[in-house]
Amino acid sequence: MMAAARPRHEQLALSPEQLGQALRGMMLAREVDDRLWLLARQGKVHFVITSAGHEATQFGCAWAINVGRDYVVPYYRDMALAMAMGQTALDMMLHAMGKADDPASGGRQMFGHFSSRRLRLVSGSSSVGSHPIHAVGLALAFTIRGETDVAAITFFGEGATAEGAWHEAMNFAGIHQLPVVFVCENNQYAISVHQSNEIPVKDVAAKAEGYGMPGVIVDGNDIFAVYEAARDAMNRARSGGGPTLLECKTYRLRPHSNADDDLKYRSAEEVESWRQHDPIKRLAEYLVTNSLFSEAEMAGYQAAAREEVDRAMRDAERAPGPPANSLYDHLYG
Amino acid sequence: MPQMTFIEAVRSAIYDAMAEDDSVIVLGEDVALKGGVFLATSGLLEQYGPTRVIDTPIAEASIVGLAIGASLHGLRPVAEIQFADYIHPAIDQILNEAALFRYRSNGDWSCPIVVRAPFGAGIHGALYHSQSSEALFTSTPGLKVVIPATPYDAKGLLVAAIRDPDPVIFFEHKQLYRSQKGEVPEGVYTVPIGRAAVTREGSGLSLFTYGLMVHHSLSAASTVAAEGIQVEVIDLRTLYPLDSNAILDSVKKTGKALIVHEDNLTGGIGGEISAIIGEQAFEYLDGPIRRLASPDVPPVAFNDDLEARYMLNPDKIAAAIRELAAY
Numbered sequence: 001m002m003a004a005a006r007p008r009h010e011q012l013a014l015s016p017e018q019l020g021q022a023l024r025g026m027m028l029a030r031e032v033d034d035r036l037w038l039l040a041r042q043g044k045v046h047f048v049i050t051s052a053g054h055e056a057t058q059f060g061c062a063w064a065i066n067v068g069r070d071y072v073v074p075y076y077r078d079m080a081l082a083m084a085m086g087q088t089a090l091d092m093m094l095h096a097m098g099k100a101d102d103p104a105s106g107g108r109q110m111f112g113h114f115s116s117r118r119l120r121l122v123s124g125s126s127s128v129g130s131h132p133i134h135a136v137g138l139a140l141a142f143t144i145r146g147e148t149d150v151a152a153i154t155f156f157g158e159g160a161t162a163e164g165a166w167h168e169a170m171n172f173a174g175i176h177q178l179p180v181v182f183v184c185e186n187n188q189y190a191i192s193v194h195q196s197n198e199i200p201v202k203d204v205a206a207k208a209e210g211y212g213m214p215g216v217i218v219d220g221n222d223i224f225a226v227y228e229a230a231r232d233a234m235n236r237a238r239s240g241g242g243p244t245l246l247e248c249k250t251y252r253l254r255p256h257s258n259a260d261d262d263l264k265y266r267s268a269e270e271v272e273s274w275r276q277h278d279p280i281k282r283l284a285e286y287l288v289t290n291s292l293f294s295e296a297e298m299a300g301y302q303a304a305a306r307e308e309v310d311r312a313m314r315d316a317e318r319a320p321g322p323p324a325n326s327l328y329d330h331l332y333g
Numbered sequence: 334m335p336q337m338t339f340i341e342a343v344r345s346a347i348y349d350a351m352a353e354d355d356s357v358i359v360l361g362e363d364v365a366l367k368g369g370v371f372l373a374t375s376g377l378l379e380q381y382g383p384t385r386v387i388d389t390p391i392a393e394a395s396i397v398g399l400a401i402g403a404s405l406h407g408l409r410p411v412a413e414i415q416f417a418d419y420i421h422p423a424i425d426q427i428l429n430e431a432a433l434f435r436y437r438s439n440g441d442w443s444c445p446i447v448v449r450a451p452f453g454a455g456i457h458g459a460l461y462h463s464q465s466s467e468a469l470f471t472s473t474p475g476l477k478v479v480i481p482a483t484p485y486d487a488k489g490l491l492v493a494a495i496r497d498p499d500p501v502i503f504f505e506h507k508q509l510y511r512s513q514k515g516e517v518p519e520g521v522y523t524v525p526i527g528r529a530a531v532t533r534e535g536s537g538l539s540l541f542t543y544g545l546m547v548h549h550s551l552s553a554a555s556t557v558a559a560e561g562i563q564v565e566v567i568d569l570r571t572l573y574p575l576d577s578n579a580i581l582d583s584v585k586k587t588g589k590a591l592i593v594h595e596d597n598l599t600g601g602i603g604g605e606i607s608a609i610i611g612e613q614a615f616e617y618l619d620g621p622i623r624r625l626a627s628p629d630v631p632p633v634a635f636n637d638d639l640e641a642r643y644m645l646n647p648d649k650i651a652a653a654i655r656e657l658a659a660y
Contacts, residue, residue, distance in 0.1 A: 137402015
């Protein structure tokens, strides 16, 4: 009889503790996301933009990030990423409610613009595709300063790959083989426009060749596949091996934002079929199958996540907004 | 004190700033091996090497975007856009990104970059090597827009821009590059951003201008002085934020305001200056606020006669001064 293959987490040197932390984090991120939709319907937050469905991509990449050393240049879909890097449910609620202690912007940016200089999580605009060039500029700065063992990683949807600034970022990174990783969270839709009307090739990763870098495709709902590819790409970048375009195939399980009706451009059946591949469910099943956690422990996580979000919501609702005269603060240094 | 042309002063500012602070880098198309199409960055590659003097692709959004990214890790990038006419692909990076980094992060991040761009007409550059692009940037809080007129100010303001903690758009008039020569100190010094300069004192009329038009206006002021009209010429030097105090101080003294700029009349900075004066010094005026600007046609047709018709010159300015002085 052949020996059974070692479990994937062992192959990847991930400990059961790391798995449990990731699962709890993903469940908490989903709970925050769900609650924000509820609060938006109640008129208690003006805007929510979802990361539901993208959690494995974001948590898998986060495992490959040296938080506080590597720079992370995110986009509006990356709430779970920000939480995987250490931001809390309360941080997200403060951000969504525009409170003074919103760590991203002190109540200046609408939800979805995650930022923390301490975490080297870089502030972004709402312009699609304008930010990957900042990751490339950071990577250029590392090389100018002779800093090694550090990389920049940037995230965007497949829609962003139609933008000119995205092309310019890829182009420059390829020319100079800079320490930067481009992560495309391909969920097939730029709001309503399907991938077939966004890009002329089936895989975003195919574009990498023209920029002189490898293009890697992974199942973005498989946290292990994402981690393995992201780890390899980050290590390659950190050791002078140049940039990578990593395409994570995934799906957003909610409308683009609370201003969107997704049934105008995709069917309920399609959404439901992707629910079967929910990345949180997949990780949970893996843990149970491998006898790392019990169903009862899972239920405990869920309850704990709900309690934490209840508390975060209450605390954020009570938290003060920025004073009116702060409108003029931080215009110039 | 050495004499330098305007372009030598620009080069000297970058050279000295790079010597003073090794976080200063230069990037842009043709800036390294060629030393810039106007030679503003000539010699920098030889002195500071290819890690700090970087030839980029001809892709303006990335030139500015790279500068932004590098600044986030503590560098002080000086980006060159080869002609102001080509700054448009970088507008999203300048207006939505650089200008807002500090504000949108509640002071957590900042973006200390300089974007240099040669601008202006009168060099037979036709429609796409002649534009005055400053009005695109003079309504964006978070940015500073600087336009020097003399070699001394070019160096001092550029050093100040490089040291500035926020993004600065730095326009250099191409016709000044080799036509203007003056005393410029060796080593770094600064001229403060945000302060206008009284370039010629006078009591009869205030003339507000910047860039090449400072020199044409001074020439016109000399001409009309012989006719008994005393013009005060104010070189604005910074277009955003404007030095309102200097504008108001002068017009309160003279009672008359003429604004001269090469940019098109409509939407140019003259409208804003008129509004400041109209709102805050109305009772001091004894004549209408006048603007003399390039006509509202694209800058500028290639044909010599059409170019001459478009361009302001000392004669046109002198005529506008006489008309307002006689009011």
